[in-house]
């Protein structure tokens with residue numbers, strides 16, 4: 001490993017005045033990462049790449065998009081047909097949003113499994129939850145921009161939820177719309193905010209990484225690093241692993257992009273927005289479906305709205321709701337079972353959210369909603385007290401290297 005003084009005279013000159021080179025060396029090259037990180041630790045860097053891809057494709061798309069109710073739909077059609085590689089840009093951006101959510105949901109479930117939200121990483125976790133909320137707001141407003149039927153009706157249904165707030169609800173909705181229905185002022189402000197929020201996300205990601213590098217990464221064993229033998233430098237070990245992961249991700253992305261670009265889309269959004277014709281079945285994008293099911297599981301509008309927001313806000317409390325002293329599920333045999341049940345539960349919510357709000361889908365949605373809150377508010381605190389975890393290894397190095405860890409120790 002080189003020290004700052006071993007660079008060229010030019011880089012030393014720059015670094016002495018603005019230490020960006022030593023900063024990059026410290027955080028990207030020498031950063032001591034646990035030696036046992038598995039492939040689930042690839043998803044943070046992948047999320048960063050997905051964010052950059054969304055920003056780059058979005059900026060170029062905005063050059064040919066028109067945020068006006070009478071032109072938005074046609075401007076998107078023109079991008080698809082007449083703008084050079086416009087179809088590629090638009091499909092990359094639309095499918096990129098789905099890829100981003102797949103990556104971030106895996107990233108969150110990794111954290112839930114290995115207890116990465118536990119002390120001393122609570123603020124790192126909170127920043128993640130804030131990123132998730134910002135991503136949801138950004139995606140919701142982006143979906144309105146093509147001004148198709150689902151754009152218009154999705155925006156109408158979701159913004160109307162605020163009318164459930166007692167006394168001030170109606171005024172809030174009028175304020176959000178900038179008028180008395182979803183119309184041109186709404187489209188305009190959504191475009192403006194859809195352009196702005198990703199940069200706010202970048203800012204929160206920087207804080208997320210600053211928090212990460214304060215105590216270092218958690219790892220599959222969930223135990224703290226103790227000696228030099230427990231860690232390896234980020235470069236070349238994890239730069240090469242992240243690069244390999246990126247290759248796999250781009251291949252996965254390309255399959256959708258080139259062979260099924262409308263897989264995640266809704267056919268109704270190829271019909272221009274018409275305030276006089278309500279689609280038979282208004283559904284949000286797939287990544288909102290579990291929350292949509294929670295919203296619809298309560299007959300009262302206000303109750304549904306509160307419960308939907310509570311489903312995210314409970315995540316802020318997670319570091320304290322999970323009372324176990326052991327981080328990783330690897331050593332928590334009972335937690336492992338409940339973790340699996342939670343995954344099934346969220347898939348069930350997703351399914352229920354995609355069905356018309358009637359019959360068995362509603363009942364399944366209600367049961368799954370109840371289980372979701374039961375998991376976080378009751379089972380997790382109890383598990384920490386009653387579960388008997390398996391013994392933890394001595395150190396990361398001893399678990400990974402066995403006897404070799406002790407050699408020359």
Ligand code: HEM
Nearest residue numbers: 041043044045047048111116125128129131132205217218
């Ligand atoms: C734009 C979205 C995001 C980006 C770019 C991002 C980036 C990263 C990166 C690069 C890492 C280190 C590598 C890794 O551990 O995989 C990381 C770690 C982490 N992230 Fe995120 N993240 C994002 C969203 C989230 C969200 C939504 C949450 C939770 C709600 C979250 C929670 C965490 C936690 C707890 C860690 C520490 C993991 C550990 O050390 O075990 N992140 N993030």
